[in-house]
Amino acid sequence: MIAVVCLNPALDITYQVPAVDWSGVNRPSAVHTRPGGKGLNVARTLRILGADVLVLGLAGGVTGAAVASALAQAGVPATFTPIGGETRRTVTVVDGASGAVTAFNEPGPRAGPGEFTELAVRYEKAVGGCAAVVLSGSLPPGVPADSYARLVETAAAAGVPAVLDAHGEALRLGAAARPAIVKPNRAELAGLVGQPLAGRAAVSAAARALRATGPGAVVATLGADGLLAVTEDGSWVAAPPAAVAGNATGAGDAVAAGLAYGLAAGLPWDERLRHAVALGTAAAAAPVAGEFRPADYQQLLAGVTVRREGAG
Amino acid sequence: MIAVVCLNPALDITYQVPAVDWSGVNRPSAVHTRPGGKGLNVARTLRILGADVLVLGLAGGVTGAAVASALAQAGVPATFTPIGGETRRTVTVVDGASGAVTAFNEPGPRAGPGEFTELAVRYEKAVGGCAAVVLSGSLPPGVPADSYARLVETAAAAGVPAVLDAHGEALRLGAAARPAIVKPNRAELAGLVGQPLAGRAAVSAAARALRATGPGAVVATLGADGLLAVTEDGSWVAAPPAAVAGNATGAGDAVAAGLAYGLAAGLPWDERLRHAVALGTAAAAAPVAGEFRPADYQQLLAGVTVRREGAG
Numbered sequence: 001m002i003a004v005v006c007l008n009p010a011l012d013i014t015y016q017v018p019a020v021d022w023s024g025v026n027r028p029s030a031v032h033t034r035p036g037g038k039g040l041n042v043a044r045t046l047r048i049l050g051a052d053v054l055v056l057g058l059a060g061g062v063t064g065a066a067v068a069s070a071l072a073q074a075g076v077p078a079t080f081t082p083i084g085g086e087t088r089r090t091v092t093v094v095d096g097a098s099g100a101v102t103a104f105n106e107p108g109p110r111a112g113p114g115e116f117t118e119l120a121v122r123y124e125k126a127v128g129g130c131a132a133v134v135l136s137g138s139l140p141p142g143v144p145a146d147s148y149a150r151l152v153e154t155a156a157a158a159g160v161p162a163v164l165d166a167h168g169e170a171l172r173l174g175a176a177a178r179p180a181i182v183k184p185n186r187a188e189l190a191g192l193v194g195q196p197l198a199g200r201a202a203v204s205a206a207a208r209a210l211r212a213t214g215p216g217a218v219v220a221t222l223g224a225d226g227l228l229a230v231t232e233d234g235s236w237v238a239a240p241p242a243a244v245a246g247n248a249t250g251a252g253d254a255v256a257a258g259l260a261y262g263l264a265a266g267l268p269w270d271e272r273l274r275h276a277v278a279l280g281t282a283a284a285a286a287p288v289a290g291e292f293r294p295a296d297y298q299q300l301l302a303g304v305t306v307r308r309e310g311a312g
Numbered sequence: 313m314i315a316v317v318c319l320n321p322a323l324d325i326t327y328q329v330p331a332v333d334w335s336g337v338n339r340p341s342a343v344h345t346r347p348g349g350k351g352l353n354v355a356r357t358l359r360i361l362g363a364d365v366l367v368l369g370l371a372g373g374v375t376g377a378a379v380a381s382a383l384a385q386a387g388v389p390a391t392f393t394p395i396g397g398e399t400r401r402t403v404t405v406v407d408g409a410s411g412a413v414t415a416f417n418e419p420g421p422r423a424g425p426g427e428f429t430e431l432a433v434r435y436e437k438a439v440g441g442c443a444a445v446v447l448s449g450s451l452p453p454g455v456p457a458d459s460y461a462r463l464v465e466t467a468a469a470a471g472v473p474a475v476l477d478a479h480g481e482a483l484r485l486g487a488a489a490r491p492a493i494v495k496p497n498r499a500e501l502a503g504l505v506g507q508p509l510a511g512r513a514a515v516s517a518a519a520r521a522l523r524a525t526g527p528g529a530v531v532a533t534l535g536a537d538g539l540l541a542v543t544e545d546g547s548w549v550a551a552p553p554a555a556v557a558g559n560a561t562g563a564g565d566a567v568a569a570g571l572a573y574g575l576a577a578g579l580p581w582d583e584r585l586r587h588a589v590a591l592g593t594a595a596a597a598a599p600v601a602g603e604f605r606p607a608d609y610q611q612l613l614a615g616v617t618v619r620r621e622g623a624g
Contacts, residue, residue: 091327
């Protein structure tokens with residue numbers, strides 16, 4: 001089983017509007033709602049891959065109930081620790097006339113220290129039976145910045161490898177707790193080293209510097225250029241057969257899912273990265289984060305190039 | 313007590329965004345949610361006036377639960393008949409930079425015939441103890457166009473006068489069932505007579521024609537120009553002291569509340585109209601439908617002009 005921690009889930013609402021009137025009343029021609037937030041995207045991707053998954057999340061209010069109910073309908077097992085605040089919504093408007101996509105992301109609810117502690121207790125009970133854990137997404141207000149670090153340590157004490165996808169202080173402190181893999185994107189990596197990363201050499205140097213702080217491997221996502229990985233088995237670059245424009249959030253979450261899947265299955269690094277790039281690229285082409293077309297994924301697997309760059 | 317029927321309530325969500333990026337990701341600086349839909353605006357206005365109110369509505373899913381919970385918090389008693397569909401949301405984005413207001417109104421859920429019948433049974437039980445009923449807002453898909461007519465007849469059988477605020481077929485059939493008051497706006501009245509209504513004489517003629525089909529009185533709302541009423545006690549015009557730009561939906565619902573309040577209190581037509589215009593004008597000035605500043609209302613009461621135009 002792979003446990004996926006999602007501290008700040010969302011109810012994602014999408015409105016299709018034939019031609020948006022930006023100063024009037026619009027009647028969407030279609031309304032889609034689905035469970036969202038990075039961790040839930042990872043969990044849904046793992047579920048489509050056929051992995052045994054358990055989501056551990058914080059959820060509150062009627063929106064939290066809606067997220068839990070939608071996730072159950074999608075066949076993703078989850079245990080949500082109730083919080084006093086109301087789980088956030090995101091509203092995305094897709095303008096049929098211009099193609100413009102406008103998103104409104106509500107701030108997440110504050111979680112109390114007791115609420116996070118209750119989740120951590122449930123996590124500790126669940127983690128013993130896991131092949132890997134994924135810690136993904138921003139920390140809600142009120143949850144200490146070292147919370148991912150604590151969850152990484154709990155997993156390590158049970159002998160379970162962790163994949164961490166976070167940013168800022170949560171990433172810095174979490175990485176120092178020695179997870180198996182951290183998966184920053186270019187901006188997150190630049191944020192850690194405190195300067196923009198212009199070329200691949202700069203990304204590689206930053207990834208090596210981050211790896212020196214604790215994690216077993218650093219896998220940097222480079223958008224359409226694929227992945228750059230600095231691992232215990234050397235450095236690697238993995239690239240899709242062709243650039244695919246699309247949904248960057250969905251792509252990053254699919255890469256995290258692919259890495260966790262490969263980690264749990266004991267795949268070697270080249271195969272792990274091949275699956276991660278194929279999944280990320282297939283997810284970028286899908287209109288909705290957390291989904292992909294299995295046929296796209298299978299076709300991409302054959303076209304991904306993976307090459308070793310040198311010693312880690 | 314005044315019963316207010318709301319067949320198509322909504323959860324109104326408002327995002328304040330400092331400067332909207334129409335092709336990017338926005339993080340609202342403030343999120344407000346409140347129970348919405350015309351009937352609930354009427355009920356909240358009556359509650360602020362101190363009236364004893366009972367909302368009878370249809371609600372479903374987690375959004376229906378959110379509406380019921382928010383209404384209870386606002387101190388408005390309600391009994392919702394559960395439906396299988398999910399109650400709709402409206403999302404309104406207020407752009408701090410341009411002042412533009414963009415609304416996205418989800419379609420209402422379909423209600424089954426059995427669901428409306430269950431509401432009608434509850435309504436029949438409640439209506440005996442009422443001084444007036446208000447039937448306000450659009451019918452959800454699946455509810456027959458003559459449903460307001462049936463509810464008007466049920467009230468009449470119990471000797472209770474009804475105020476009807478609807479449009480199209482629901483208004484036409486409901487008016488023929490002889491409610492005490494129908495309250496169309498200019499567009500709804502024009503829709504009934506099948507042609508635009510250019511001047512006040514045309515509105516007056518259309519109101520007389522509508523009154524001839526059954527209702528005791530027709531009160532047409534004319535925006536900043538106030539009200540034109542064709543009643544059993546002659547024709548009247550009532551106007552606010554000065555034009556107030558603002559929230560037209562809130563204004564119309566406040567007028568309906570004022571008319572029901574005056575009807576229940578047995579006020580003569582000139583006083584009924586004075587209260588309705590003052591409430592509508594105070595509500596137009598308020599940022600949120602269903603609310604008004606009592607001080608505005610009190611001040612406006614003294615400034616409203618009401619004059620009889622001739623025999624009804």
